[in-house]
Amino acid sequence: MKYILMMNMMRADKPVFEGWSPDDIRNHIQFMMQANQELTAAGHLIAAEGLAFPDQAKLVRAGADGQPITDGVFPESKEFLAGYWMVDVESPEAAYAIAAKVSAAPGPKGAPLNMPIEVRQVMCAPPPEFL
Numbered sequence: 001m002k003y004i005l006m007m008n009m010m011r012a013d014k015p016v017f018e019g020w021s022p023d024d025i026r027n028h029i030q031f032m033m034q035a036n037q038e039l040t041a042a043g044h045l046i047a048a049e050g051l052a053f054p055d056q057a058k059l060v061r062a063g064a065d066g067q068p069i070t071d072g073v074f075p076e077s078k079e080f081l082a083g084y085w086m087v088d089v090e091s092p093e094a095a096y097a098i099a100a101k102v103s104a105a106p107g108p109k110g111a112p113l114n115m116p117i118e119v120r121q122v123m124c125a126p127p128p129e130f131l
Contacts, residue, residue, distance in 0.1 A: 001088070001089060001090065001091065001092070001095075001121060002046065002086065002087070002088050002121070002122035002124075003086070003087050003088075003089065003092075003095040003119055003120065003121055003122060004084055004085070004086055004119075004120050004122055005084060005085040005086075005087065005095065005098060005099045005102065005117050005118070005119050006081055006083075006084045006117065006118040006119075006120070007081070007082045007083045007084065007085075007102065007115055007116075007117055008079045008080065008081060008082065008115065008116045008117070008118060009079060009080055009082040009115065016053065016082070019108065020107070020108050021108070024106070024107065024108050024109065024110075027106050027110065028105055028106055028107065031105045031106055032102070032105060035101060035102055035105075036048050036085075039085070039087060039098065043088075044087045044088055044089050044094075044098070045085065045086075045087060046086035046087060046088055047084075047085070047086040048083070048084065048085040048086070049083055049084060050082065050083040051081055051082060051083050051084075053080075054080045057080075058070040058071065058072070059071040079116075085098070085102070086122070092119070092121070095119050095121075096119060099117035099119050100117075102115075102117060103115050103116070103117045
């Protein structure tokens with residue numbers, strides 16, 4: 001079963017690593033890289049990426065003529081999607097265990113961040129009644 005695990009940061013209106021020491025940032029990144037290596041070695045990792053910060057994002061919709069219309073960024077948002085993992089595991093519980101591990105990535109002075117990680121199953125196809 002495939003799942004997407006989405007890491008949400010709670011403050012889009014301030015820099016992500018504000019107040020962190022360079023060592024705290026290095027430890028956090030090292031933790032994430034190690035988690036990805038472990039998931040790869042276990043055969044569970046499909047993809048994992050960090051995303052650009054919200055001040056670089058655009059909302060896009062089609063205009064009446066089908067051309068893209070972009071709307072500015074919204075740094076006043078309370079939270080934003082910072083990155084994701086796509087995993088292939090045997091059960092929802094296995095996906096939850098991975099989410100809990102990455103949620104506890106170290107923050108300032110090594111304290112676990114306990115970030116919210118949204119877990120959703122990746123659907124294989126639409127329900128048969130809609131095909």
